[in-house]
Amino acid sequence: MAEILVYVDHVDGAVRKPTLELLTLARRLGEPVAVALGNGAADTAAALAEHGAVKVLTADAAEFAEYLVVPKVDALQAAYDAVSPAAVLVPSSAEGKEIAARLAVRIGSGVITDAVDIEAGDEGPVATQAAFAASFTTKSRVSKGTPVITVKPNSAPVEAAPAAGAVETLAVSFGPLATGTKVTARTPRESTGRPELTEAAIVVSGGRGVNGAENFGIIEALADSLGAAVGASRAAVDAGWYPHSNQVGQTGKSVSPQLYIASGISGAIQHRAGMQTSKTIVAINKDAEAPIFDLVDYGVVGDLFDVVPQLTAEVQARKG
Amino acid sequence: MSLRIVVCVKYVPDATGDRKFADDLTVDRDDVDGLLSELDEYAVEQALQIAEEADDAEVTVLTVGPEDAKDALRKALSMGADKAVHVEDDDLHGSDVMATSLVLAKAIEKTGYDVVIAGMASTDGTMGVLPAILAERLGVPQVTLLSEVKIEDGKVTGRRDGDTASEQLEASLPAVVSVTDQSGEARYPSFKGIMAAKKKPVESLELDDLDIDADEVGLEGSWTKVDSAAERPARTAGTIVKDEGEGGKQLAEFLASQKFI
Secondary structure (H helix, E strand, O other), rough: EEEEEEEEEEEOOOHHHHHHHHHHHHHHHHHEEEEEEOOOOHHHHHHHHHHOEEEEEEEEEOHHEEEHHHHHHHHHHHHHHHHHOEEEEEEHHHHHHHHHHHHHHHHOOEEEEEEEEEEOOOOEEEEEEEEEEOOOOEEEOOOOOOOEEOOOOOOOOOOOHHHHHHHHEEEOOOHHHHHHHEEEEEOOOOOOOOOOOOOOEEEEEEHHOOOOOOHHHHHHHHHHHHHOOEOOHHHHHOOOOOOOEEOOOOOOOOOOOEEEEOOOOOHHHHHHHOOOOOOOOEEEOOOOOOOHOOOOOEEEEEOOHHHHHHHHHHHHHOOO | OOOOEEEEOOEEEEOOOOOOOOOOOOOOOOOEEEEHHHHHHHHHHHHHHHHOOOOEEEEEEEEOHHHHHHHHHHHHHOOOOOEEEOOOHHHOOOOOHHHHHHHHHHHHHHHHHOEEEEEEOOOOOOOHHHHHHHHHOOOOEEEEEEEEEEEEOOEEEEEEEOOOOEEEEEEEEOOOEEEOOOOOOOOOOOOHHHHHHOOOOOEEEEEHOOOHHHHOOOHOOOOOEEEEEEOOOOOOOOOOEEEOOOOOHHHHHHHHHHHOO
């Protein structure tokens, strides 16, 4: 059976959810072989085996943390050379996309980014993508070389599928470009204790209508009552009310949760591009004409300062 | 010696227009107004700021695209870039990121550069990988997705705000840089800038000038193929209620009915 290379996104050995989703997709195409790099790489093996990895190739070296992107490309290429896979799947993070694209150039393959689904096809894997602010759905494939495809979070379910997960050390030799861009300092993002925005099952977002950084507390309270991540529109971020890392939209994160709650967001194209593929959408807005209401499964025309706290209290009451 | 800055820009259909695909599944450019991709304005802005800081610098804007793509170059020139290079060839129609990056890399080498600056992604394709691919093709450091950038003493430094950490990066020139929309508002062209832009040189190149064969680019020469594009079905009209004191409770009831609570 064909082997499918899966690039593992992990934090010190803790595998992030999008990688487990990738294993589900990889199993549709062949036998997943995972590649885990950097500090804690070997600790990923148990979770990867549990979700279908037949093999886990690991490498750790100081270069992975000290230099940008290229050492990881060198390592993924080493894995590619060792395995000769039928396809390479990479999580669609900013870094993941760059790693995938550079690998594709090196191995003479086409690259597809931000797939939301992958199926096996007669002429290789078929990737589904959302285009033009998710107003179109396209199906594409790589027509030259070994398909390299990056996949967005929440594109497939996480499924238990125990496999051997045999750990092998990957030999990596770094090329001259590997040390080109030095990471001279790194400040980890402070954890909010909330789920990661792109991975969350529920996202609660606030926009212009929130009207001030100090008012985001009511958005956060609703999010916490639901175990949700917090998002913000570009207007709210540009006004300095909430960090850019939480921006949902064309120039921020693109999310596809089970439930998206938009509060005080009008629904400009810039924002829709980042949330239109959410399964269920609800909105709270004062303006009955706001375009966000064209997208919703349920909308409340009203003042978010009345509606959101009432909703939060009701959720808390129902959850007991 | 003069600091040679090449800014890669893209001419895209207006994101606020009714964008769609043409019959051959390429981006339809006929029915929607085109313009300089908004995210590339940030790249032009940073290039101009770096040039202003340097003793001696020259900013060249480069695009690969159809005749109308000159509009994007003209906008960048009116913001203050010194000259433009336009790669235009009928055989380029339908080129994917690999084909386009090949053309850009050759044109960048032909133009000569110390630093290449690009936006974080195009607003139509939205892949966000072109700068990394250019770095790979040119064999120079990649210093991408910067929200702050500085060039001094033959070095580029900057801040990259990632998902899990914010990183300070440093690389020697020549290098490929990309900047995000957090890097600073782009300037508006002044009337004087607009007038001056009309006199600035725009060099036109064809594939022959770059030693690229027609079969390396275009729909046929691309390494990916779009098999279908379908308009997403409009979302079915939802229930909309007016808050008359119970809006939050009604919403909770809906969420409970959908098993979210």
